[in-house]
Amino acid sequence: MLKVNNVDVYYGAIHALKGLSLDVELGNIVTLIGANGAGKTTTLKTISGLLRPKNGNIIFKGKDLVKIPPEKIVGLGISQVPEGRRVFSTMSVLENLEMGAYLRTDKKEKQSDLENIFTRFPRLKERRKQLAGTLSGGEQQMLAIGRALMARPELLLMDEPSMGLAPLLVKEIFAIIKDINEKGTTILLVEQNAHMALSIADKAYVLETGKIVLEGSAQELMHSEAVKKAYLGG
Amino acid sequence: MLEFMQQLINGLSLGAIYALIALGYTMVYGIIKLINFAHGEIMMVGAYVGFFSISVFGSHIIVAMLFAMIACAILGVIIEKIAYRPLRGATRIAALITAIGVSLFLQYTTVFFLSPQQRIFPQTAFQTKDYLIAGLSISNKDVFIFVSALILMAILQFIIRKTRTGKAMRAVSLDRDAAVLMGISVDRTISITFAIGSSLAAAAGIMVGIYYSTINPLMGILPGLKAFVAAVLGGIGIVPGAMVGGFLIGILETLVSGYGNSLYRDAVVFGVLILILLVKPTGIFGKNTGEKV
Numbered sequence: 001m002l003k004v005n006n007v008d009v010y011y012g013a014i015h016a017l018k019g020l021s022l023d024v025e026l027g028n029i030v031t032l033i034g035a036n037g038a039g040k041t042t043t044l045k046t047i048s049g050l051l052r053p054k055n056g057n058i059i060f061k062g063k064d065l066v067k068i069p070p071e072k073i074v075g076l077g078i079s080q081v082p083e084g085r086r087v088f089s090t091m092s093v094l095e096n097l098e099m100g101a102y103l104r105t106d107k108k109e110k111q112s113d114l115e116n117i118f119t120r121f122p123r124l125k126e127r128r129k130q131l132a133g134t135l136s137g138g139e140q141q142m143l144a145i146g147r148a149l150m151a152r153p154e155l156l157l158m159d160e161p162s163m164g165l166a167p168l169l170v171k172e173i174f175a176i177i178k179d180i181n182e183k184g185t186t187i188l189l190v191e192q193n194a195h196m197a198l199s200i201a202d203k204a205y206v207l208e209t210g211k212i213v214l215e216g217s218a219q220e221l222m223h224s225e226a227v228k229k230a231y232l233g234g
Numbered sequence: 235m236l237e238f239m240q241q242l243i244n245g246l247s248l249g250a251i252y253a254l255i256a257l258g259y260t261m262v263y264g265i266i267k268l269i270n271f272a273h274g275e276i277m278m279v280g281a282y283v284g285f286f287s288i289s290v291f292g293s294h295i296i297v298a299m300l301f302a303m304i305a306c307a308i309l310g311v312i313i314e315k316i317a318y319r320p321l322r323g324a325t326r327i328a329a330l331i332t333a334i335g336v337s338l339f340l341q342y343t344t345v346f347f348l349s350p351q352q353r354i355f356p357q358t359a360f361q362t363k364d365y366l367i368a369g370l371s372i373s374n375k376d377v378f379i380f381v382s383a384l385i386l387m388a389i390l391q392f393i394i395r396k397t398r399t400g401k402a403m404r405a406v407s408l409d410r411d412a413a414v415l416m417g418i419s420v421d422r423t424i425s426i427t428f429a430i431g432s433s434l435a436a437a438a439g440i441m442v443g444i445y446y447s448t449i450n451p452l453m454g455i456l457p458g459l460k461a462f463v464a465a466v467l468g469g470i471g472i473v474p475g476a477m478v479g480g481f482l483i484g485i486l487e488t489l490v491s492g493y494g495n496s497l498y499r500d501a502v503v504f505g506v507l508i509l510i511l512l513v514k515p516t517g518i519f520g521k522n523t524g525e526k527v
């Protein structure tokens with residue numbers, strides 16, 4: 001479904017992604033794990049067009065995303081839950097969700113998607129008139145997920161959705177991710193929480209300083225000595 | 235007391251004018267963090283467009299206003315495209331200097347083609363009448379300015395709060411990257427912001443013409459600066475702040491001329507700017523959170 005081929009991304013002189021390639025198959029949860037600063041966020045931003053690679057291409061449904069303006073990419077079926085949530089703080093919860101469906105014109109379907117999101121996240125329904133900036137961290141994360149779902153993505157990019165959340169909430173978020181995937185959305189999940197990510201993923205990549213150093217099924221990586229040592233705390 | 239009420243009423247129409255201009259400053263700042271110092275000149279161009287549409291085509295004042303608003307909306311979009319867009323990634327100071335350049339360009343292009351001479355704003359378009367109500371003298375021009383400014387501000391609020399475009403404008407000014415991820419075109423949204431801000435300035439230009447009865451190519455400088463002070467007073471980037479700031483500055487100015495010495499009215503307004511910058515740089519409505527991370 002998505003193929004990233006030999007992508008090089010720079011921040012000025014900093015070479016952040018070095019010939020990175022990865023593959024996301026339809027229906028899978030693919031996870032990209034790695035330490036802080038490895039280039040995970042850079043990878044997702046490059047896929048969604050916020051950053052442009054110097055070399056390489058990114059093929060999604062036969063189109064090269066590198067040649068498409070960033071605001072058009074969500075319309076192709078890719079939406080993102082950005083790192084740090086990035087909800088629109090002085091807009092209401094409902095308005096944030098509406099922004100997720102900004103390009104959609106199918107009024108009825110949008111309404112039913114909104115109701116599905118409210119069923120999934122009843123807290124958001126209770127707080128739909130509240131400003132997003134007044135929500136707790138966990139609620140904001142749910143809002144960011146809901147907002148991305150409002151685009152009806154075929155591929156959902158998630159950047160550290162568990163960051164800064166209490167353990168109980170982390171569990172809940174991962175259960176939600178699994179459920180979204182079971183309902184038919186392909187997911188590329190970036191995580192520092194390697195253990196949780198590997199436990200729900202089909203396939204995994206390990207990123208180190210802008211390079212993929214390991215890849216395989218999530219099962220394989222979970223039991224790989226190198227991964228255990230570096231990312232699973234022994 | 236009556237005297238005070240009278241000054242307050244006089245201040246309301248001037249304040250409405252400042253508020254309309256301040257809105258353009260604040261909206262543009264909110265979305266691209268640029269103080270568009272050419273904004274006062276857009277107001278001036280609006281006054282001239284109004285002047286000619288009345289004196290040449292005999293337009294009704296409302297028609298002249300709409301005409302000026304459309305012309306300035308286009309002018310604002312063109313200025314942004316040509317002068318500011320290429321500097322999007324540049325330092326703020328580069329954009330600021332460019333804005334001052336655009337401002338001088340508009341002033342002296344107008345001087346060149348239309349002469350530096352001041353012109354009498356056509357009285358045919360607006361017959362001034364004064365009414366005495368409960369001991370207060372109220373002019374129909376003050377009422378016209380105040381009411382049309384309120385209508386424009388209500389329309390603006392509606393656009394920003396309720397329409398898809400307005401929500402996109404808010405989203406881009408809150409978090410540009412997140413807005414792009416929603417599918418919002420940043421370029422288009424910035425253009426729309428310039429169009430709306432400039433059209434409000436054009437309406438204000440017509441009002442300045444009615445208020446002072448004369449227009450000239452440098453008429454944008456002082457009201458432009460005062461409206462900028464108003465925007466900072468309300469909290470730059472905050473739309474309701476610009477409205478409140480505009481009215482406060484307008485009323486302050488008339489109170490100073492009414493009770494004190496009208497020679498000091500400009501000095502007092504700029505004194506306010508210095509005071510805000512010292513005491514609360516984020517303005518009345520701004521949160522003291524420092525820079526956004």
Ligand SMILES: Nc1ncnc2c1ncn2[C@@H]1O[C@H](COP(=O)(O)OP(=O)(O)O)[C@@H](O)[C@H]1O
Binds near residue numbers: 034035037041042
């Ligand atoms: N805006 C930026 N400017 C310069 N360097 C950056 C910027 N963003 C990230 N980097 C650098 O790029 C590398 C990868 O960062 P990032 O993709 O954010 O890593 P991760 O998400 O895996 O923590 C890091 O070395 C980081 O310092």
Ligand SMILES: [Mg+2]
Binds near residue numbers: 037040041042083
């Ligand atoms: Mg990151």
